[in-house]
Amino acid sequence: MKKILKIFMFIVFGIVLIGTFVFLWNKSRTKEIKYETVMPEIKTIEKKTIITGVVEPRNEVAIKPQISGIIVEVYKEAGQLIKSGDIIAKVKVIPDIAQLNSAESHLKTSEINLEQAHNNFDRVERLFQSGVASKESFEQAQTQLKTAKEGFNSAQENLQIIKEGISKNTEQYSNTLVKSTVSGMILDVPVKVGNSVIQANTFNDGTTIATIANMNDLIFVGKVDETEVGRISVGNQVKLIIGAIQDGDFEAKLEYISPKGTMESGATLFQVKAAVTKNKEGSFIRSGYSANGEIVTEKAEEVLAVPEFVLEFATDSAFVYIENPAKEEKEKYIKTQVKIGLSDGFFVEIKEGITAETHLRGKVADEKAKKQDKIK
Numbered sequence: 001m002k003k004i005l006k007i008f009m010f011i012v013f014g015i016v017l018i019g020t021f022v023f024l025w026n027k028s029r030t031k032e033i034k035y036e037t038v039m040p041e042i043k044t045i046e047k048k049t050i051i052t053g054v055v056e057p058r059n060e061v062a063i064k065p066q067i068s069g070i071i072v073e074v075y076k077e078a079g080q081l082i083k084s085g086d087i088i089a090k091v092k093v094i095p096d097i098a099q100l101n102s103a104e105s106h107l108k109t110s111e112i113n114l115e116q117a118h119n120n121f122d123r124v125e126r127l128f129q130s131g132v133a134s135k136e137s138f139e140q141a142q143t144q145l146k147t148a149k150e151g152f153n154s155a156q157e158n159l160q161i162i163k164e165g166i167s168k169n170t171e172q173y174s175n176t177l178v179k180s181t182v183s184g185m186i187l188d189v190p191v192k193v194g195n196s197v198i199q200a201n202t203f204n205d206g207t208t209i210a211t212i213a214n215m216n217d218l219i220f221v222g223k224v225d226e227t228e229v230g231r232i233s234v235g236n237q238v239k240l241i242i243g244a245i246q247d248g249d250f251e252a253k254l255e256y257i258s259p260k261g262t263m264e265s266g267a268t269l270f271q272v273k274a275a276v277t278k279n280k281e282g283s284f285i286r287s288g289y290s291a292n293g294e295i296v297t298e299k300a301e302e303v304l305a306v307p308e309f310v311l312e313f314a315t316d317s318a319f320v321y322i323e324n325p326a327k328e329e330k331e332k333y334i335k336t337q338v339k340i341g342l343s344d345g346f347f348v349e350i351k352e353g354i355t356a357e358t359h360l361r362g363k364v365a366d367e368k369a370k371k372q373d374k375i376k
Helices: 002-028 097-129 135-164 366-375
Strands: 035-038 041-057 060-063 069-074 087-093 177-179 184-188 210-213 218-225 237-242 250-257 262-264 267-278 289-307 312-314 317-323 333-343 347-352 360-363
Touching (some): 041 267, 041 333, 041 347, 218 289, 237 267
Antiparallel strands (some): 041 289, 087 177, 218 267, 237 250, 237 289, 289 347, 312 317, 317 333, 333 347
16 A cells, blocks of 8 residues: 555656646747738827826805804705805804893993983973073084984894894895805805804804806816926917716817926926817816826828837837848848837837838737637
8 A cells, every 4th residue: 555655656746847847848938929010101190298187167266154153044056057146045143142242231221321312302402492591502412312312223233233143224235145256157065054154254264155166267287297398388289188078079278387396206297277278069077077188299290100019229220120022031021220200109200211012020919929829
């Protein structure tokens, strides 16, 4: 039994050893490079600067309340068009206890002053009619009565404003109704009924009731690497590609390039802005859409071009391998120097060295070669 086990182990060891040898031998073999025949093409080659960014309204206006309190009504929602002066929400005032006590005390004092002024006026009026008091005394008492009435009315209105945020005389100027200051589309209404809001003051920015913008005045905001920013200039046409909107490109015009760069992830980037000048009919661009902007910096129209993968570089020269017309020759391809021009990263312009009828050698991509091997 032990002898059989030893023989079995020896056989297994031999199989593993031979398998390892075969694997290493196959791995060390130089893979045969497969080629395909490529023909030059007449193409228009464009060198572009790509800008990544977002599309947003040129101006967004935040509507804030003029008083602090509680939201009791919200009349508008995001997506609605609105005009300047339209009511967005209503705020209920929560009076400050100290101010309320002060206003009530002032009203009582004004009431006492009014009663005293009224009694004094009645007394002086009787004396004036009897010829005892002078006209000057009568007019003085009359003025004091009017002043006391005005003070009482003012104290009443002040108390009403503190309690309700509005009075009868100032109803048309009510600040409990939050109104839009501009026309446009409501982008966001971040408050709900029952939310507490505060007015803008020296210590805080106040609560935003709604954000409004003109969606017909949009800009593309992006960032360009320092290696590319020198190739663009204000006034350049920008082709916008918005991923969320299929089957359509948009046009913009570059109107701003930041004079100062910022460091992000080890690269220096410059902010740029482009006004959207042409919108695809029927398309609605939402604020915050991601987009890519393309600016053509160089262009070669209708030139002879070949794919970049057929080129071979040595020192400062470029070469291609053209098919040998002499079929009986051992060398199937002849190495030929060419003069190249503009490249877009996929195709390169050929200025000299070959013609449009030349057959070139191109290396087959790995995936393509594997498919060909499977077919064979």
